[in-house]
Amino acid sequence: MGKDACKRQIAFFMSVLLFLMAAPARAERLLDLVDIQGVRNxxxxxxxxxxxxxxxxxxxxxxxxxxxxxxxxxxxxxxxxxxxxxxxxxxxxxxxxxxxxxxxxxxxxxxxxxxxxxxxxxxxxxxxxxxxxxxxxxxxxxxxxxxxxxxxxxxxxxxxxxxxxxxxxxxxxxxxxERSVPSSFSSNREIVLNLRDPAFSTARRIVQAVNNKFGPDVARARDSASIVIAAPPDSSQRVTFMSVLENLDIEAAVPPARVIFNSRTGTVVIGQNVKVLPAAVSHGSLIVTINEDTKVRQPVAESLGLTVATAESEVTVEQQRGAVFMLPEAASLQDIISAINSVGASPTDLMSILQALKQAGALRAELIVI
Structure with a gap:
């Protein structure tokens, strides 16, 4: 794939990512954010x-x-x-x-x-x-x-x-x-909700939403990952209570700043809150070209010589002109993408650049390789 094709590919995927991240935060159902303790496969x-x-x-x-x-x-x-x-x-x-x-x-x-x-x-x-x-x-x-x-x-x-x-x-x-698995859902006096993505902000918002709906002190946060809710003792009332509870609208907390690398597929996903301190990045690469050729030498006429095939290799090394771009202070995701796209970096180059920025202390994000 040529440099222009790589540049267009990165620009396309990054533009889609920016569009998705620019969308306003939407409330999610409580059912999609938590698992109910004791209710499992x-x-x-x-x-x-x-x-x-x-x-x-x-x-x-x-x-x-x-x-x-x-x-x-x-x-x-x-x-x-x-x-x-x-x-x-x-x-x-x-x-x-x-x-x-x-x-x-x-x-x-x-x-x-x-x-x-x-x-x-x-x-x-x-x-x-x-x-x-x-x-x-x-x-x-x-x-x-x-x-x-x-x-x-x-x-x-x-x-x-x-x-x-x-x-x-x-x-x-x-x-x-032939046999059912006993569940503590109906026997326990309290219902425990376990967050799939633990976050103190999300736990606090769930507690506020539940208490606003059912009254004060109905829900309390145990930590960033679990919430304890006082539920009705009667099984019929508990089912009705859960049907209302699971449909509450909750605005989940913004995830931490992360950059995800998939080294097998070359996929790079940059989170919304990724920031970069002032830094200068140089981008360049070497192109090694190896040409294999076979030359055949014929014997002189009327001689007893044999036809000989000789393999010849030609190796050339070309260094592309490096490009240097500046990242301003507290650069946003848009600034990072625009700067990297300007030099036509491939996904592999993008991973190398971000890892180098992290080592230099200029990237404010967690790097995760999957």
Whole structure:
């Protein structure tokens, strides 16, 4: 990508960023800012067998054969041989998420992933599989026909084409809940709200909004990350109380000044409150060019010489003319972007410049590399 293209790309993305940051702050629902303590998802996991595969199951996996033998033994079938080698069966891990307040008899979605060397799970059926929680107790039982969001085809020569992943699938409503997880939401006298992005300003505004809506001393901030609210003891009144509470409009605090780097993709995100002290930055680069060529030398006519091919390399180093730009005192985001765009810096150059400013003590922001 040329210098002009890089400059246009940076200018475009930075202009979009500036537009978004220039928009006035809007209030957000309290529901989008906090998590309710005691109201959470719980992961479930299980081990099972997929049957009915058209020769695309596990071929050389010992635990699949062992699981199939154990299954047959449960139904009184004894296998005389030592190796079943059934290509229509695959061992899989089954996982699901138990949502809050789910009750026995309700159904939840499950995901299935191959554990062995199966080529495809398409068309298979999951046999009855218990799903356990972290405590080892069974909370759901899964079974059903698998839906695989992929496709594959292969020819006699061994060539094949695969779209998406054939060894992972889902079964909508594939598990029946057998046990619910106890929740402290209804039993506790108080409700605790945990902020997803802790900030003292946001906690204070939530306390003010709740007390203005329901009366003084209903809410109090424990710290920057949690707020304690006195809720009605009656479960019906508590549900009504929470429905009003979660829809309160709260203006979240402005996030701290940060610059985020993604070294793998070259993405740079600059926060709104980033400031720069007076500094001078020089930007320049070296261009190294390597040209490979092969020259062939023919022997002289009527001689016994051989044709010789010689590789020749040409290496040139060119230093581009450096550019120096000044950043004024307390430069804003607009000033930083305008100055860097003026020298046509690429995203990689932008990361280097900002890191150098931070080392020099001129950048008032936290640098985060992801």
């Amino acid at each position: 719980n992961p479930l996991i299980g081990y099972g067998l997929i049957v009915g595969l058209n020769g695309s199951g596990d071929k050389s996996t010992e635990f699949t054969d062992q699981s199939l033998k154990n299954l047959l033994r449960e139904f009184g079938v004894t296998q005389a041989g030592t190796d079943l080698k059934s290509k229509n069966v695959a061992a899989v891990s089954v996982h699901a998420t138990l949502t809050p307040f789910v009750r026995p008899g309700q159904r939840i979605d499950i995901s299935v992933s191959s554990l062995g060397d199966a080529k495809s799970l398409s068309g298979g059926t999951l046999l009855m599989t218990p799903l356990k929680g972290i405590d080892g107790e069974i909370y759901a039982v899964a079974q059903g026909d698998l839906v695989v969001g992929g496709a594959g085809a292969s020819g006699a020569s061994g060539s094949s084409v695969t779209i998406n992943t054939l060894t992972v699938g889902r079964i909508p409503n594939g598990a029946i809940v």
